[in-house]
Amino acid sequence: MKLNHNLYLYSSLAKLSLLKKSYTAKIMSVAFLGTHVPLLTLLFCFVTSNSYSWEMTIRVLLIALLATLIGTAATLYALHYLLAPVIVTSAALQDYFHTKKLPELPTEYADEAGTLMADTSQTLHKLDELIHQISNYDNLTGLPNRDLFSDRLYQNVSQLQNQQQMVAVLLLGIDDFTGISHGLEHEKANLLLRAVAQRLTNNIGQTDILAHLSQDEFAIAHTEMLSFESVIKLSQLLLSTISKPFFIEGQQIHITASIGITINHLGDRNYVDQLLQQAHIALYQAKQQGRSQHRFYSPEINARLQERLTIENELRGALERGEMVVYYQPLIDLRSRQITAVEALIRWQHPIRGLISPAKFIPIAEDNGLIISIGEWVLRTACEQNRTWQLAGMAPIRMSVNLSARQFEKPDLVEIVKQILQETELSASYLELEVTESFLMGDVQRSITTLKQLRELGLWLALDDFGTGYSSLNYLNRFPVNMLKIDRSFVQNVTSNSDSAAVTDAIIALAKSLQLKITAEGVETQEQLEYLEQRGCHEGQGFYFGIPAPAEKITELLKLNSQQLEQIAA
16 A cells, blocks of 8 residues: 555654554654754754853753753643644544443544544444444344344333233244245345335334344234233234235235244343244244244244254255165055055154154155155155066056155156166056146146156156145146046045035046046045945055055065966966
8 A cells, every 4th residue: 555655754653663552652752852953953063163161061051951851841741732632532442442432522623633533523423323223223124133122122121110021022924035035126025025114113002112033024022911812913913914915116016924922921131032932933833824824832832843853853864874765555446456556655764763754754854855855765766666576577567656846846857757767677657656736736837848748758647635735627637647646535534424525526527527547545444445436436545455564565465466367367
């Protein structure tokens, strides 16, 4: 950096070790030298001149020396106090940087030193305000952040006469804000958040505390809680307010939100973080229940969440550790009672917990993306097993494998299936992939394209859990599937509930009209079997025919099945 020429003297003096750390020492040294130059000059003249006697010379020198010393002392004393504005300003800066204490510098002086003190004071006050704003307020919405929310809540409760008064903390989260923001320009997404903040501000009480904790989460502290009903009314009001359309730069945007609520006493300052954590747990539970929901925190919810986190941690690496196994459940032709297919079902053989139900770990794997690697492993294992049975001389059957939503969304799904078929040397006609109607409806055109590409490989496609998700009747004739699978919820009540029977009959009739094969899941009784057979259902699957079992046990069933087929053929 180029040095200002006005700083050359200052820079030169700063190189001297004795003067390096003190600006006052630099000034005093220069002043001392400056006041002693006349004395030294006079001394030199007297010493070199022969015009004066030695007595006169010594007398004059002593008087000059004494006068110089007095003048120097007075000059240095005055300079010391004239330098006070610089020293005080420097000390104020150091004090602020170390203790954050704002200085009290005078502002009434008009010269350079006065301007320095006044400007320093004003700058530090503005800097302190800026630091306070940045440290305590959200830059986007202008609302308090988590730290200021905690401070205000604790201070508010500390001032209450009743220290045991309950406090309600509500955590509001915008539903699927990530998906919403992807469909909006960045600035529009920011404007939407500001509009949400404004609506919340307009709909909370004067004593309530509102903060913006993260991109899509807002916290509300309801300190003057009169009853549980008042908290419920507040949450319903906020959810209703958020659900009304927003108009952002001419665009109408609809969003919903969910709320997690915790109600408790407020202990020390750190307990605010615990309340927020409880509200987070309740919010998670609310979002699991769907959109525009509110849920209260409970220890039971926390226990379930802790269990989920434990399972998620242990699930990572379970596949590599060889803990995953595939069970198989037979599908039976309702007319011949022969096994026509088996469905591959994943199981987790945990070394400590034992066999863990898929209902516990599959949703977790869906959420964190592990389902992709697990699903591909199941598909490969199932194809290998089916090929092994064929090579062992058993009658060829279909192998049914479920595809998860994440797997179906992968752009290279068709290539992966094709590669697995090639590697396992299994004919595509003996592979059936099950897809669920709900995730097909996300992007209908893309789903149709993917299904067509899979069908072109020569494999079977089954629409699983039909009737439980979106109404896909308008698209069913466009989905290139071979089979509909009636959900077990209808089959279980088909002989006892007229509504279930009506739905089952309608699905069977629909499938027949579209020339699709029909499989009924969850068959458990002879009555259910007879009902489905009478209606013309093709296949059945359920505990009545056999529970999911390891490949070894299914092998024995397939051997018997092959023998029966040979006897029939003979």
